Amino acid sequence: MKAAVVDDFSRPPHYQDFPDPVAKGRGEVVVGVLAAGLHPRVRSQAGGSHYTSTGELPLIPGVDAVVRDPKGKIRYAIIDVDETTLGTMAERTVIDLDRSVVLPDGTDPVAVAAAMNPAMSSWVALRRRIEFGRRQRVAVLGATGNAGRMAIQVAKRFGASEVIAAGRDTAKLAELSVLGADLTCTLDQLAQAADVDVVIDYLWGEPTAKAMVEILTNRADRGKQLTWIEVGAVAGPEAAVPAAALRSARLEIVGSGIGSVAGRDFVEEIPKLAKAVADGAFDVRAKAVPLSEVEKVWTDSAGSDDRIVLVP
Ligand SMILES: NC(=O)c1ccc[n+]([C@@H]2O[C@H](COP(=O)([O-])OP(=O)(O)OC[C@H]3O[C@@H](n4cnc5c(N)ncnc54)[C@H](OP(=O)(O)O)[C@@H]3O)[C@@H](O)[C@H]2O)c1
Known part of the structure; x- marks a missing residue:
């Protein structure tokens, strides 16, 4: 062959x-x-x-x-x-x-092959890595990529009350409101996302270290739970997170991917996601x-x- x-x-x-x-x-x-x-x-x-x-x-x-x-x-x-x-x-x-x-029958193979991997990243993160309740507020870091664009749509589908889409390219950010983003901002405007409940992070690296400090220090209620889900690392494999940021707010950092989510959990989510995509x-x-x-x-x-x- x-x-x-x-x-x-x-x-x-x-x-x-x-x-x-x-x-x-x-x-x-x-x-x-x-x-x-x-x-x-x-x-x-x-x-x-x-x-x-x-x-x-x-x-x-x-x-x-x-x-x-x-x-x-x-x-x-x-x-x-x-x-x-x-x-x-x-x-x-x-x-x-x-x-x-x-x-x-009639499913477009190309659309499904394109969508499942990027969509699965946020779908599994919200369904299998955290207790995601309806009416929660979500920020997506790296929202202009394929997975980020899907994360906006998936979070809305799961009942997010507000989705803030953050990225570095303002022209691409401007296209995200049609996908359901309630607010878009660049990575140096993340104080606007200070009161979210969940961050879905495709960036990591230096942008994440900065974003974490920006969000945590601007939070109205630092005792309110913030769950930061590390899903991708397009901006770097390591992020220097200040110890004080972790102590001064109720921050929980989790990862979502192969290993942190069991294979059987991924498999169990495939039919529902595949149906939605199809x-x-x-x-x-x-x-x-x-x-x-x-x-x-x-x-x-x-x-x-x-x-x-x-x-x-
Ligand atoms: N854990 C999981 O289950 C899982 C599943 C699927 C994907 N992922 C990971 O998620 C990440 C994104 O995947 P994808 O499919 O969305 O990729 P993609 O379509 O190639 O998009 C990548 C995005 O990253 C942005 N980017 C790249 N370097 C950046 C930087 N230095 N600072 C800020 N933004 C930067 C790009 O921004 P511009 O628009 O400005 O160019 C682009 O929007 C990858 O790391 C992938 O491996 C994880």
Whole structure:
């Protein structure tokens, strides 16, 4: 079969022949891939820098996909985190049926492949990492990216009374009110988000350290719980959080991702999220690209606003 193959972590995947996959375990089947998203997680997988990377090569990247199963059903599937070399950017792959969900007839495979990973980040964070009550106020840091845009929509869907969308690009921020953002602000205007109950953070690094101090010191009631969910780290892997900030306000910091959320919890949320995406509940930015162009698009699309979806 043809596949996107990484044989060197310093180079983009190359489109080439690769041995056909074989199903080995119980519940596993070989499926045809219809659409696979090029998510930041996939870039770090292909670069060997993701925390789940084992260093083993060659590998086919891709952590999820819309596939056609042997009975002809269209499914959304996620690849087990322990499967580090056979991903979804190929004509065929192996899925565990228990990590997949059948999609309704007429679903757009590209939209689902684009949306599930970024949407899952906030969906799982709010459903599985914290007790998220209705009428809570939420700030999204890094709201202009695919996951941030989804977080606005997911928080609203789960009953947030107000969503404040923060980012660094004012032109992109201006587009977020149609998604449900009640207020948008740049990262140096976060005093406006001082009284939120929950922060969904895709940034980390220096912007988060600054944002935390800004929000905590401007809080009207420092005894009111603030839950800060670390979900992404596009601005840096470390954030210097002052000890005083933690002592002087009722701040709880939690992370949400593979490991802090059990695999079975992710799997349990897939059907509900997949249905919402397939029903068109979310505004999705997707661009389909033939798998044969993987090497070019890998480099050209870095920083692209649309989620690239590779189509074999
Ligand atoms: N834990 C989970 O379950 C989970 C799941 C999915 C994704 N994630 C993580 O979430 C993060 C975002 O994913 P995504 O799909 O939204 O990626 P994306 O679509 O590529 O968006 C990235 C966003 O980050 C912003 N950004 C990059 N560097 C920045 C900086 N130095 N300061 C401020 N903003 C910066 C960009 O801002 P501009 O718009 O200004 O360019 C862009 O909006 C990634 O780290 C990803 O791995 C985590």
